[in-house]
Amino acid sequence: MEKLTLETRTGLPDALRVLLAEYPRADWPAHDNFHGLVSFWLERHLMFRKLLEALASDCEAVMDVQMDPRQHGQRLQRYGSMLVSQLHGHHQIEDMHYFPKLVGMEARLERGFTLLDADHHALDGLLARFTEAANGVLRGGEPGRFHTELKGFAQLIDRHLVDEEELIVPVILKHGVGGLE
Numbered sequence: 001m002e003k004l005t006l007e008t009r010t011g012l013p014d015a016l017r018v019l020l021a022e023y024p025r026a027d028w029p030a031h032d033n034f035h036g037l038v039s040f041w042l043e044r045h046l047m048f049r050k051l052l053e054a055l056a057s058d059c060e061a062v063m064d065v066q067m068d069p070r071q072h073g074q075r076l077q078r079y080g081s082m083l084v085s086q087l088h089g090h091h092q093i094e095d096m097h098y099f100p101k102l103v104g105m106e107a108r109l110e111r112g113f114t115l116l117d118a119d120h121h122a123l124d125g126l127l128a129r130f131t132e133a134a135n136g137v138l139r140g141g142e143p144g145r146f147h148t149e150l151k152g153f154a155q156l157i158d159r160h161l162v163d164e165e166e167l168i169v170p171v172i173l174k175h176g177v178g179g180l181e
Helices: 018-022 025-030 037-063 069-105 107-138 143-175
Strands: none
Touching: 018 107, 018 143, 025 143, 037 069, 037 143, 069 107, 069 143, 107 143
16 A cells, blocks of 8 residues: 655545546536535635745745844744644544544545544644744744744645645535534
């Protein structure tokens, strides 16, 4: 069996993308089941991406002496805390509530939900490293280490979010939100 860890995969295998073929991403917004839970879910993912972009941009600005380190620290504390707490809460809700119900709707995709759950456990360690690197900057350390950590972290978060979207959204579009909310 192919090893599909968050750190090694480049996307979901075709066997887990079967519904994506029926419900291509470009068609999602026009689907009757898009508005509500799906659009909310995608907005949360967009928020995570925007927070990561803001953190990277701020870090680059302070490294280029275009932002005051105190302002950077305030923004890092605010956005970093928001990212960590919101990701933890988002993942808990998915693992405890949504994933089991979605597996019940599409049992053939169970391996995909197991994969996403494993991602969440891997992301716990990555979030701890992110927090440690951010705290180093807040204690007066050089932002370069944090920037390096942030770039790798953002790539893995994006890989997870894309895979999650490509697995979950087609299931909800096909079956609706009945029993999920």
